[in-house]
Amino acid sequence: MKKLEVDVIGVSPPCARCKKTEENARKAAVKLSSEGYKVEVTKLNITAKDTISKYGVLMSPAIAVNGTVKFMGKVLDVGVIERLLRQEI
């Protein structure tokens, strides 16, 4: 089965919106994990050189799945993230 690698990209120390996004992403990940999918959520610092050389200029908070940024500059509800992850499976 394909593994999903979810990057939540935000500022460090986290602002309220980044924190909420990470929280929602983790909730969606837990839900999919309980159905047997492999989902790994990582928090990346948007101002770190590594992140910028990987994804370029982004608006925080952003969510990437398997190396592709899908959303940026908005806080997504758990349901929306869940739908996004299911599309990627």
Next chain:
Amino acid sequence: MEKKRLARTALLAGVALFFIIMMIRAIIGAYTLTPMSTAEDLKDLPLWQIPLAYMWDYAQHGWVCLGFAFVVSGLFSEFIPQSFVIRYLSSKKPISYLVATLLAPVFCVCSCTMVPIFTGLIYAGSGIGPALTFLLVAPANNLLADVVTIQVLGWQIALADMVAAGISAVIIGYLVAKTPWGKRFEQQFTNNRTQTGSVELIKQPIDERLWNALKFGGFLAKRIIPPFLIGLVAVSYFQAFFPSDLVRTYLTGAFGVVLAALLGGPLYTPTLIEVALGKALVDLGMSPGATVAWLMGQPYDIPNSLSTYRIVGWKIVVTYGSLAFVFAVLSGMIYGLLAGGL
């Protein structure tokens, strides 16, 4: 399911429309949205009542204006295509200055989106000029600040502030990029363009986008209103007790412009409070030219400079700080002369 989406869309659009229509009505009816208390009204009240009276006065008039600003900020941040803005901002062509000036302030109302874009632009090698322009314009000219400035200080001063802040930010960005230390700084990041990831943004259905927009507006309100209220308390005492002789002596004329530019900068105040404090000073006798210089003092406040210092080093911070000061003074002088004498 379809029907539910439609109903949600209608409801959310209705909320947004309500604030927009109320605002238009207020503008057409020339109905004032600013507090009208004067020092005389406030001075006679018991001490504890002053902030309450001032805030009540503010709330009666200000809620339409603030609600409108929050709703429209949310709509802009959601509906202006982000990848378009980012692409042009980082294009390394002169157009990036234009995009930074015109679009950045419209969708960038929150400092946690600003600093990442600034560092992103620099590390991705798009040049320090547009990045600096962006950093200077975004807080000074953001939509929220503009709407409040127009309502509180009048459109002439607001317009002067916007235009002056935009023009000076472009010139400052350009000049800093031309200095030897600016060029040396840029060179570190020119070979940084090896992306391994990609960006393919997903489109959401309209009801979800409206919901994002209102949610963002609500987030802004939650973040901005509490410090704004505290600021209003301070401003109310200030307006009631600060001797207007002092203001009339020191914040008018050419000296007043320079002093206002000096005070408006390092003194860290969120934009909205700066505007409210500016209004109190104007009521106490500050001249129009000094008001413009005061408003333009935003970009070089101390905390802001500290966070950029960590990224670009002190030489660049000092360069743009002093340039920003010079431009604040210049704009104040020019506006003062145009408005009929300093």
